[in-house]
Amino acid sequence: MITFNNVYKTFQEKHRTIEAVRDVSLNVKKDTIHGIIGHSGAGKSTLVRLINQLEKHDQGTLEVFDYTDIRRLNKESMRMLRKRIGMVFQHFNLLQSKTVYENVLFPISATGKVTESDRQRAEQLIEDVGLKGNENTYPTKLSGGMKQRVGIARALINDPAILLCDEPTSALDVDTTKHILDLIRKIKENRGLTVVLVTHDMHVIKEVCDAVSVMHDGIVVDDGTLDDILFAATHPITKRLTESIGFNMERIASDYSELPNLTLLRFQGEVTSQKILSTIIKKTGASINILFANITPSKEGLMLISIESSDPEAIKAHLRAKGVEILNDRY
């Protein structure tokens, strides 16, 4: 859906050049929520703003939809592209002089004729985001969470296939954040939307993302499914981020340090994981203890096990043969 190939973006300031994005190669899969996380100044915003070309990259290519490099689009095609990509902003960016309804309809009313079906869609969207009855309210009268709901409805009015969210919940409290993230997930599921979500908060990533890219100093230092990032991170930046929400596989493993052969496994689907383990136990007579299992929103299962066997490597070989991935066995 979105593919970065060795993309660079530098900003030329008076006395220095800032390399905001450096050699990023990245693939955002269709129908996923792809999180971009990193500390302030890491280049996250710049990265998403490349996707709708609010910033132009200097090097590399950026594939979106069927375009091989969106930098090469002319002005008119660029505007067409932007209409197929919705954007949600940290500070909502609602128009104060317009009502909720007018705001939602704005991307259409500002560029052309509004049809009856546009109006119906706007009303439906307002209902979908839970703001029915607030159509004629002005944004200043709304709470932060409600404003962001308007922002989301507005971003969807052109029926985009991609939704970009730059820190959509950073101006909101914890509960409201949860509701907004739930809404984003629900909308994504109902519409088949590809979402790119920037945040500096690992809780947000854990809550909604399927895939994650970790950025630092303009570089994507880590990249993978949510489980990869949560449980199998090796990069120090990623580790610090997962620790910030209490996910520290090393610490979990150290709780079981007296047990032999701690191994972190990844399964595709949970049912099969039970079956595979019991089969291997039966076959080899080994004893396998499940210490920790986790299922995140993705369909993959992770499991920390301890293998009591005279030949643990043989057990691992069995597991691999069954298609189980061994993420880490060096605790």
Added chain:
Amino acid sequence: MIGIDEYIQAFNETLYMTFASTVFVGLFGLALGVMLFVYAKGGLRPNKRIYSVLSVLTSIGRSIPFLILIVLLIPVTRIIVGTILGPSAAVPALVVGGIPFYARLVELALFEKGHDLKETGRAFGLTDTRIIIKILIPESLPSLVRGLTVTAIALAGFTSIAGAIGAGGLGDLAYLYGYSRNRPQVTWVATVLIVALILAIQLTGDLTVKKLKKTQ
């Protein structure tokens, strides 16, 4: 003798000069202010060279004392208006003096939320022209009206300077009859009238802004 008719006529002349110049300043000042914003750093089409030229011209325009501006513009006024006396003859100088004044206020008003609004418009696939017309100006309207109020008041003040050198109006009355012929009461009445006019402008502006903000 100065009777009520003379006061009314002088008041009308001042009103006319203020109103006519405010209309032109509003239009051209808005245009120049929008251009300043468009070419400024962080604007819609940042361009250092164009911005510098516009900015320097605006600053020069603002710093020429109004009395000198009138004198400088005498040839131009003669061509446009046909005379250098009377209320209409004051309008070109008022407009030229007022445009840079209002343009700066416009630039400032647009700058307030300009960055976010630009981003929003761009993200929705709007052209730059539409971003200005559909987003920037409507969203900045309260600030723009407030700026125009300040400008109109400044222009009303300038009319009295113009009046003193032959444009008519309350300034003319106060200076020519009140001061030169030593009739202080004429000066006082003229002063009260011009203060009343300025208060009326302020009130109108405030009410408009309030009305604009009420819907928000």
